[in-house]
Structure formats: structure tokens, C-alpha cells
Amino acid sequence: MQVEVSRRRFLQGSVAMSVIGGSSVGVTNLLANNNEEKGEFSPTTKTGTGEATEVATLCEMCVNKCAAIARVENGIVTKLNPNPLFPKSKNMLCPRGNAGIQALYDPDRLKYPMIRVGKKGEGKFKRVSWDEAYKAIWNGTEHFIGMKQILEEEKDNRSSFLFCAGEGMAEHTFKSFYSAFGSSNWLNHASLCLQTVISGYGVTLGGYPSADLDNAEYIIMAGANRAEAIVTPDTMDIFKRTKGRGAKLICVDPRFTNTASKADKWLAINPGTDLAFVLALTYVVINEELYNKDYVAKNVNGFDKYKVNIIENKYTPEWAEKITGIKAKDIYQIARDFMAHAPKAVYYPGRRSTFSDSDFQLRRAMAIFQGLSGGIDTKGGLVFGKRLRLSQHEGVQPLYERAQSRAVNKIERRKGQVGYADCAVVSGGGSWIAWRNRFLENKMPYKVRGMFIYKHNPMMNMPNTAKTAEMFKKLELVVAIDTMPSDSVMYSDVVLPECTYLERTDPVKTFGGVEPSIAQRNKVIDPMYETKPVMEIMRGLTSLIAKPLFDITKKYDEDVKEEIEDSDEEDVFEEFDIRKPFEHSQEKVNEYMVKDIYGEEAVKSLKEKGVFYPNMDKYFKQISVNEHQYYPENKKYYSVNDGKPKTNSEKVECYLPNLAKKCVDPMPMWYDEYEFKVPVGKFRLLTGRHAQFTQSGTANNMMLRDLMSENYLWINRRVANDKGIKFGDMIEVSSRTGKTRLKAYPTEKIAPNQLFFIHGFGEESEGLSWAYRSGGNDNAVIEDVIEPVYGAASMHETNVEIRKV
Numbered sequence: 001m002q003v004e005v006s007r008r009r010f011l012q013g014s015v016a017m018s019v020i021g022g023s024s025v026g027v028t029n030l031l032a033n034n035n036e037e038k039g040e041f042s043p044t045t046k047t048g049t050g051e052a053t054e055v056a057t058l059c060e061m062c063v064n065k066c067a068a069i070a071r072v073e074n075g076i077v078t079k080l081n082p083n084p085l086f087p088k089s090k091n092m093l094c095p096r097g098n099a100g101i102q103a104l105y106d107p108d109r110l111k112y113p114m115i116r117v118g119k120k121g122e123g124k125f126k127r128v129s130w131d132e133a134y135k136a137i138w139n140g141t142e143h144f145i146g147m148k149q150i151l152e153e154e155k156d157n158r159s160s161f162l163f164c165a166g167e168g169m170a171e172h173t174f175k176s177f178y179s180a181f182g183s184s185n186w187l188n189h190a191s192l193c194l195q196t197v198i199s200g201y202g203v204t205l206g207g208y209p210s211a212d213l214d215n216a217e218y219i220i221m222a223g224a225n226r227a228e229a230i231v232t233p234d235t236m237d238i239f240k241r242t243k244g245r246g247a248k249l250i251c252v253d254p255r256f257t258n259t260a261s262k263a264d265k266w267l268a269i270n271p272g273t274d275l276a277f278v279l280a281l282t283y284v285v286i287n288e289e290l291y292n293k294d295y296v297a298k299n300v301n302g303f304d305k306y307k308v309n310i311i312e313n314k315y316t317p318e319w320a321e322k323i324t325g326i327k328a329k330d331i332y333q334i335a336r337d338f339m340a341h342a343p344k345a346v347y348y349p350g351r352r353s354t355f356s357d358s359d360f361q362l363r364r365a366m367a368i369f370q371g372l373s374g375g376i377d378t379k380g381g382l383v384f385g386k387r388l389r390l391s392q393h394e395g396v397q398p399l400y401e402r403a404q405s406r407a408v409n410k411i412e413r414r415k416g417q418v419g420y421a422d423c424a425v426v427s428g429g430g431s432w433i434a435w436r437n438r439f440l441e442n443k444m445p446y447k448v449r450g451m452f453i454y455k456h457n458p459m460m461n462m463p464n465t466a467k468t469a470e471m472f473k474k475l476e477l478v479v480a481i482d483t484m485p486s487d488s489v490m491y492s493d494v495v496l497p498e499c500t501y502l503e504r505t506d507p508v509k510t511f512g513g514v515e516p517s518i519a520q521r522n523k524v525i526d527p528m529y530e531t532k533p534v535m536e537i538m539r540g541l542t543s544l545i546a547k548p549l550f551d552i553t554k555k556y557d558e559d560v561k562e563e564i565e566d567s568d569e570e571d572v573f574e575e576f577d578i579r580k581p582f583e584h585s586q587e588k589v590n591e592y593m594v595k596d597i598y599g600e601e602a603v604k605s606l607k608e609k610g611v612f613y614p615n616m617d618k619y620f621k622q623i624s625v626n627e628h629q630y631y632p633e634n635k636k637y638y639s640v641n642d643g644k645p646k647t648n649s650e651k652v653e654c655y656l657p658n659l660a661k662k663c664v665d666p667m668p669m670w671y672d673e674y675e676f677k678v679p680v681g682k683f684r685l686l687t688g689r690h691a692q693f694t695q696s697g698t699a700n701n702m703m704l705r706d707l708m709s710e711n712y713l714w715i716n717r718r719v720a721n722d723k724g725i726k727f728g729d730m731i732e733v734s735s736r737t738g739k740t741r742l743k744a745y746p747t748e749k750i751a752p753n754q755l756f757f758i759h760g761f762g763e764e765s766e767g768l769s770w771a772y773r774s775g776g777n778d779n780a781v782i783e784d785v786i787e788p789v790y791g792a793a794s795m796h797e798t799n800v801e802i803r804k805v
């Protein structure tokens with residue numbers, strides 16, 4: 001790799017940027033013409049000539065957290081290599097992992113704290129010091145009101161602030177602030193992502209299992225596009241080891257994807273009808289008595305009721321063929337083959353977003369189908385594995401008398417049964433679109449006026465971008481902590497720049513599985529510019545606001561008033577001291593979380609090697625060039641519960657009366673309303689991911705954009721011909737929600753009434769030099785359809801029109 005960069009030059013770059021527009025910094029086009037001055041990569045200077053040190057860290061370019069070794073020369077990170085010691089990533093770093101270096105050296109990075117001086121969303125900010133930023137949060141400015149005024153006016157209702165975060169290892173640190181602050185309003189990415197799969201498997205099997213692809217002989221992969229959407233070590237396993245030793249792969253996907261091209265069989269399913277497919281598979285195994293009778297008798301609850309449901313409703317393959325478009329004979333064959341290979345057969349759970357309104361019941365049906373095979377908690381099937389324990393880092397969770405409970409609306413869903421207005425169940429991560437829409441429609445049970453947002457970009461990640469922009473405009477104080485000037489950052493009032501993952505140590509984390517381990521992200525270089533890790537950001541902010549916050553509580557909280565009368569005020573403040581979770585450095589906290597249980601040796605291993613598990617030194621061996629042993633075969637945790645699921649009953653739950661109490665079907669069933677109609681002249685919009693991009697988070701990464709600079713609209717070639725659309729023509733895609741534009745990719749790999757494009761493109765933030773208006777934004781057109789059980793966003797329930805422009 002060749003890098004033209006020096007720390008001094010980066011600093012020069014940051015100074016140059018600070019004077020754009022005098023005291024006010026336009027985030028617009030922070031990149032000047034002289035790229036060398038800005039410390040960008042350049043092809044002219046070679047690295048690899050200086051003294052190098054190596055630091056063990058963890059990738060944060062996607063959720064997988066592969067282990068990496070960073071090579072550092074003269075304070076510059078010049079290369080990221082895979083760390084062979086981590087069982088989860090098996091000596092692999094994907095293209096995004098390699099491009100993590102660009103996340104560090106992206107010239108568009110947020111470099112110093114800023115406060116808004118223009119209109120919301122206009123992107124006009126003023127550079128300030130950290131102290132000034134913290135004071136602006138508390139006191140407000142002439143452009144926005146502060147936390148103090150909001151809490152005074154809302155009489156210490158802490159829930160007048162919403163907290164939201166994207167996935168990441170430091171999310172926990174940010175969440176400690178939320179807990180200590182005392183709000184009840186928390187939203188994370190789950191309802192825009194994998195909420196229904198986690199919940200569906202959670203209630204049916206007691207947890208979200210992994211698939212033991214190292215030993216499976218037969219795999220059904222439906223809606224999980226591993227070869228194209230996310231290339232992690234599991235993906236390599238599927239296509240190298242699993243397929244390599246002759247395992248069968250059945251791909252079920254509306255599009256002919258890269259995964260489909262590698263499969264033994266591709267079934268082009270009508271989008272959103274997977275539940276009918278699984279019910280029909282289940283029909284075959286029950287009707288032909290192919291299920292594992294012994295396992296079902298011992299480990300499945302409610303089987304008789306489920307059997308009646310499946311047989312009496314006649315969920316036959318012939319019935320499913322009309323709905324799914326998959327031939328009945330294929331369904332018979334797959335059901336029989338799956339059971340013939342059981343328990344070494346896997347219906348792959350996948351991690352994808354919610355696509356249709358039946359997704360929760362689909363996941364239940366998949367989990368039950370797997371249960372009928374007996375392939376649970378066993379080699380070659382679905383496995384739970386083991387998780388190594390860590391000591392808990394104490395936070396504070398004071399009780400504020402005035403803090404209202406979560407801002408949801410309750411209604412009578414059925415006579416005498418009170419539930420929620422938007423969906424049946426509200427999980428810890430909440431329902432993002434339901435929350436936003438309630439807020440915009442003034443249907444909140446009380447006023448929510450402020451928001452803290454960490455590493456999260458709802459402007460790009462939530463259906464109906466126009467509504468999300470309205471939400472941001474209506475919020476009176478938005479504080480964003482991020483590394484990049486994302487579209488959501490542009491709508492913020494105070495911007496607190498976090499350093500990137502290569503510049504910080506994050507909370508130590510335990511990774512469960514068949515080969516469990518603990519891993520630690522160690523700081524590779526000091527934070528650049530004026531950026532800080534979220535731990536330090538929280539330390540700075542809470543030092544300023546802890547006492548003043550307590551002064552407000554003292555005024556309005558009758559319990560606190562009484563306590564103060566009875567005891568010393570300082571003692572009462574102790575319980576409310578929100579500085580506490582941030583007192584120590586992350587390194588110290590990590591040490592504490594590991595040392596008592598595993599000793600000094602574990603602390604040392606995590607610092608030096610980034611990974612620890614008991615007996616690692618004894619077990620770890622290199623077997624061939626790129627193959628390692630982490631645990632000897634007889635020490636792996638294939639069966640931790642004697643083949644039983646992890647539900648309280650230790651049985652697969654086919655029938656759940658508790659769901660019925662919430663007006664949700666107690667077992668998976670099909671309804672005609674699940675069938676989605678596409679009117680003539682319109683298309684069903686499908687969206688998905690690409691292995692080189694992680695949602696919108698990597699959109700500005702120019703190393704990755706070199707591989708694919710924009711997304712393209714997949715359109716059936718014959719339809720494109722009829723419409724005179726050629727490759728590269730600019731197309732406007734529109735729905736009732738909005739419009740977006742991107743170039744056409746006519747192909748036979750998609751059905752005539754469907755369109756597809758990859759999520760994460762089409763940013764509107766002018767602070768993102770490369771991502772700005774490059775490609776189309778799916779969420780500008782996806783309608784806000786709320787999945788009825790957990791309130792997830794149903795991403796494939798939108799019809800669109802197209803126009804060549």
C-alpha cells in the first residue's frame with residue numbers, strides 16, 4: 001500500500017479547514033483542491049520503509065468485528081492485516097476491513113466540535129471548543145434552546161429527551177449515559193434491521209442461534225444473500241469449506257444473486273411469500289411423517305396444535321406454488337432432502353432486515369421447521385454455543401420521579417385487551433418509524449423535545465426520508481456524536497466529533513459460539529484533530545451538567561426533596577451522579593471486567609494479542625497456510641443444552657398463548673392479505689446490501705467507492721427494452737413517499753414486475769465529498785409500512801414507478 005500522509009500534514013489540513021468562512025465553518029466541501037495538503041492518500045509516497053509497530057485491534061467496518069493487526073509507521077497506520085488468533089474471523093479481513101484505513105484518513109471526517117449557526121439541515125456550523133459545545137448543549141444558543149430550558153419547562157421529565165444509537169462496541173458507553181440521565185425513550189437500529197429475526201427465534205427457541213456450517217450437509221438459504229451482501233468468515237465457510245466438502249446449498253431469492261449462482265438450486269420466490277414456502281415444507285414433513293419423532297416428543301411444545309393448523313389449513317406444496325411461484329415438486333423434494341440430512345441440515349436463520357409484514361411469523365415457522373428435524377443445539381444444525389463471562393461495569397440508574405414511561409400510545413386492541421397503537425410488542429430497541437410518525441402527528445403522550453444521537457443515521461436508514469427530515473426539524477435540540485458529517489449530522493444543533501475505531505480502546509466484548517472467546521479493540525494511534533472517544537466525550541459533558549441537572553431534579557422531584565430533608569444533600573446527589581460511569585479510562589474498565597475472572601494473563605493477552613480464551617496457548621495451532629485450530633474438536637461447544645432449545649420450557653415453542661394475549665397469532669399462519677399486489681405499470685421495490693458497503697456508514701469511503709462508485713437500478717432486460725432504457729440511463733424512481741435517481745442496469749436476473757437497488761447511497765450531505773448525491777437513496781422512496789408485531793420497518797412493501805430522465 002502506498003500512502004502519502006504525515007501527521008503534521010493532517011494537522012495542517014485541519015487548520016486550513018478551520019478558517020473556511022472566517023469563524024463560521026461551512027461543512028460544505030471541506031476538501032480543498034490541494035489534496036496533498038489535506039493529508040489524503042496519494043500514489044507518490046511509499047510506505048513500508050520505516051520502523052513499524054503492530055497493534056491488535058478489532059474492525060468496525062461492519063457488525064462482525066473481525067480481529068485485525070494494525071501496522072503503524074511513524075504514527076501513521078499503513079496497513080490492516082487479519083489477526084489469525086480470533087476464532088470468529090479466522091484470519092480474515094474483507095475489502096471493507098482493509099478499507100478501514102480510509103475511515104481514519106478520510107479528509108471529510110468531523111474534526112472538532114461544532115454548533116449550528118444556519119437553518120436546520122443547511123449544514124452551516126461554527127467551530128467551537130469542547131467546553132463551548134458542552135455549554136451550548138446545556139444553555140442553548142441564539143439558534144437553539146438548551147437542555148436546561150427543556151428540562152425546566154418539562155419539570156424534570158427526563159423522557160423529554162430521546163436517545164438513539166447505531167450498533168457498535170461503544171454503544172454500551174453511550175447507553176450508560178442514557179440510563180444515568182433517566183429517559184425512557186431509547187431507539188436503536190433493531191427495528192430497521194434484524195428485530196423480527198431475533199424476536200422470532202427468541203420466543204421459539206429461546207435465543208438466536210448460529211448455523212454450524214462447518215458440519216452441515218444441507219443448507220436452505222432464503223433471503224440471506226451471503227455471497228453478495230456480506231462477506232464475513234461464515235461466508236467463506238459456506239463457499240469454501242461447506243460447499244467444498246459437497247454440502248448442498250438451496251438458495252431462495254427473487255433475484256439471481258451471486259449466492260444463487262453458487263447454489264445447487266435457485267428458487268425464484270415471489271418476494272414476501274417465504275412464510276408460505278416454509279409452511280408448505282412443514283406440511284410435507286408432517287404429512288409424510290418425516291420429522292424426528294423422538295425429538296418432537298421430548299423437545300417440542302404444542303406440536304399437536306401446530307400439526308392441526310398445518311394439515312387442516314392445507315398448506316400443501318400445490319397451495320404454496322400459487323403464492324410463492326416455486327414449483328410444488330421442488331418443495332416436496334427440498335422437504336424430503338432436508339429431513340434426510342437432519343440433524344446436519346440447516347434452514348439458515350440469516351440476519352436481514354424485515355422485508356414484509358409476515359416476517360415475525362416467518363422466523364417462527366423457520367425455527368419450528370428446524371426443530372422438527374431435531375437439528376438444534378447439535379453439530380451440523382443450529383447451535384447456541386457458549387459465552388465466556390465478563391464482570392459487569394457498574395453504571396448508575398437513578399429513579400427520577402418526574403420521568404415519564406416510554407412515549408407509546410396504548411389502545412384496546414381487542415375487547416378487554418390493552419395493547420399498543422402501532423404494533424403488538426414494544427421491544428427494548430423500540431419501533432423507529434412508529435416513534436417518528438407519532439412524534440410528527442403530535443400523538444406523543446407528552447412532549448419529547450431533544451435528542452442525543454450516537455453513530456446512527458436515521459436520515460439514510462429509515463423509510464420515508466422526507467418524514468425523518470421533518471422530525472429532525474421539529475426537535476428543538478439535537479446533539480450528534482459521530483465520525484462523519486452524515487445526513488443526520490447535518491440536521492443537528494451540536495456536533496461532537498468521535499474518533500474512529502482505530503483511535504480508541506472500546507469496551508471489551510465476549511463473543512459466544514462453538515468456539516467462544518473474548519476480544520478487545522485496542523487503540524492503534526492517538527485520536528487525530530480534536531476528536532475523542534465517546535467515554536471521554538461523556539466524561540466532559542457530565543462533568544459540566546451533573547450538578548446543574550441535580551439542581552433541576554431537586555426543584556421538581558418530591559422524593560428527592562424528602563430524601564434531602566432526611567439526609568445529607570451530597571449523599572443524595574451520589575445516587576444521581578451521572579459522572580460515575582465515565583470516571584475511569586476504558587483501559588481500566590476493561591481490565592476490571594476481565595481480571596477477576598481470568599487473571600492478569602487474560603488482561604495481557606487482550607492488550608497484546610487482542611484475543612483471549614482459556615487454554616488459547618495450548619489449543620491454538622496453525623494447520624495449513626490459512627487454516628487454524630482454535631479449539632480441539634472434543635472441546636468445541638456444539639451441544640451446551642443436551643440438544644434442547646434455550647426457552648424456559650427447554651422446548652421448541654410451536655404455540656404461544658402469550659402471543660395470543662397480545663392479539664398475535666399463537667402459531668404461524670398464512671393470510672391472503674400477505675400477498676402483495678403490483679398494479680400494471682408499477683414495480684415492487686426490493687432493496688438489499690452489498691459486500692463492500694455497510695449501510696450508509698461506508699458511503700464516503702473512497703477505497704470502497706473505487707470498487708463500486710454508485711448503486712444501479714436492476715430492471716428486467718425485456719421491460720427495459722420495451723421502455724427504451726439502456727445500461728447507464730438515468731432513471732427516476734418514485735413512490736407516494738418521494739423520488740430518487742440512479743442509473744439503470746438492465747438484467748435477466750430480476751423478474752419483470754420488480755426493481756432492485758442497493759441501500760446506502762444517495763446521501764444529501766454536502767460534507768461527504770464522494771457520497772454526495774452519488775446513486776439513489778432507497779429510503780427516499782420506501783414507504784413507512786410498520787410490521788404489525790414488533791413495529792419493524794417492512795422494507796419490501798412499496799410499489800414504485802419509473803421514468804427515464
Ligand code: SF4
Nearest residue numbers: 059062065066094097
Ligand atoms: S466482515 Fe469485513 S467489515 Fe465486517 S468486521 Fe470483518 S473485516 Fe470488518
